[in-house]
Amino acid sequence: MSEEKYEINIDPDWIKRYAWRIVLGIALLLGAFTSIKTIGPEEEGVVLQLGKYDRTLLPGLNFILPYGIETLYKIPVQRQLKQEFGFRTRSSDTRSEFSKSAFGDESMMLTGDLNLSDVEWVVQYRIVDSYRFLFRVRNAEKTLRDMSEAAMRKIVGDRTVNEVLTVGRQEVASAVEVLLQEMCEEYENGIRIDQVVLQDVNPPEPVKPSFNAVNQAQQERETLINRAEAEYNRVIPRARGEAEETIQLAEAYALNRVNRATGEAQRFDEFYQAYVKAPEVTKQRIYLETMERVMPRLGNKVIVDERGSNVLPLLNLDNAKPLKP
Incomplete structure (x- = not known):
C-alpha cells in the first residue's frame, strides 16, 4: 500500500495580519471573565487590590479590575x-x-x-x-x-x-x-x-453497660424518694391538722371548765354573803328556786302521807306557771 503525504502550508503574511486580533480577542475574553463577578443574595464581596483591602460589594452584578489586579472573596454573611x-x-x-x-x-x-x-x-x-x-x-x-x-x-x-x-x-x-x-x-x-x-x-463504649446500670439504679432511687415524699406530704399535714384540732379542742374545753368553775365560785360567794346577812330567807329562796327548776321536769306528781294509806292528788303542777321571785 502506498502512503500519501499531505502538507499544510501556512502563509506567514496571514499569521502576521491576524495574530494581533487573536491575541486581543483572548485578552478581552480573559479580562471580561476576571472582571465581571456575581454576588449571591446571602453574600457580600470583599475586594482586595494588590493584596490590600479596598472595598466591600453588595449582592448583585459587580465589576472589579481584571487580570488579578483585584481579587474578590465572597462571604456568606446572611447564612447560618x-x-x-x-x-x-x-x-x-x-x-x-x-x-x-x-x-x-x-x-x-x-x-x-x-x-x-x-x-x-x-x-x-x-x-x-x-x-x-x-x-x-x-x-x-x-x-x-x-x-x-x-x-x-x-x-x-x-x-x-x-x-x-x-x-x-x-x-x-x-x-x-x-x-x-x-x-x-x-x-x-x-x-x-x-x-x-x-x-x-x-x-465510653467499654463502660456503657455499667454506666447504664448505675443510671437505672439512680432513677429507681429518685422514684422511691419522690414516692416517699409524696406519702410524707399526704400523711404528715393531715396528722398535724388533727393534732392541732385536738389541742384546740382541749384548750377550749379547759377554758370552758375554768370559766365555769370561776363563775360557780363567784356565785357561791354571792350566796354565802347573802346567807350571812339573812340565813333563813336565803335558805327559803334557794329551796324555792331549786323546786322551780326541778318540778317542771317531772311527770305526774302525787303526794302521799307517811303511811301511804291515802292517795291525795296535789295540784296539776304540769300546767302550773313558775312562781315569780
Whole structure:
C-alpha cells in the first residue's frame, strides 16, 4: 500500500495580519471573565487590590479590575453556618446519615471527677463582619473550631460525669455558648454564635453497660424518694391538722371548765354573803328556786302521807306557771 503525504502550508503574511486580533480577542475574553463577578443574595464581596483591602460589594452584578489586579472573596454573611464535633453528616436528605468512627479524638474528654465522656456537639454561627472574618484572624473557621473544642473541654472539665450525661446538659451547652462568644469578641473574628447544641453525650463504649446500670439504679432511687415524699406530704399535714384540732379542742374545753368553775365560785360567794346577812330567807329562796327548776321536769306528781294509806292528788303542777321571785 502506498502512503500519501499531505502538507499544510501556512502563509506567514496571514499569521502576521491576524495574530494581533487573536491575541486581543483572548485578552478581552480573559479580562471580561476576571472582571465581571456575581454576588449571591446571602453574600457580600470583599475586594482586595494588590493584596490590600479596598472595598466591600453588595449582592448583585459587580465589576472589579481584571487580570488579578483585584481579587474578590465572597462571604456568606446572611447564612447560618455550623461546625460538627465528634461526628460528620454524610447526607442530610429525608433521613440524615452520620459518621463518627474517625472523630473520637474530638469528642472524648475528661470530666471534673476524672471520668471520660463522649460528647458530640454542634456550633451554629453567622459571619457578621466580613472584614474582621478575613483579616483579624488567620483561617477564622479553623480558629473557631479550636476555640469551640477548648471551650467545651473547659466547661465539661468543671462538672461531674453525672451532670454532663444527665441533668446538666443544657447548662453545659449554655455555658459553652457564652464562653465561645466571649472568645470571638476578644479575638475580633467577626463571628456571632447563634447556638451550641449537645448532639449526644455518652460514656465510653467499654463502660456503657455499667454506666447504664448505675443510671437505672439512680432513677429507681429518685422514684422511691419522690414516692416517699409524696406519702410524707399526704400523711404528715393531715396528722398535724388533727393534732392541732385536738389541742384546740382541749384548750377550749379547759377554758370552758375554768370559766365555769370561776363563775360557780363567784356565785357561791354571792350566796354565802347573802346567807350571812339573812340565813333563813336565803335558805327559803334557794329551796324555792331549786323546786322551780326541778318540778317542771317531772311527770305526774302525787303526794302521799307517811303511811301511804291515802292517795291525795296535789295540784296539776304540769300546767302550773313558775312562781315569780
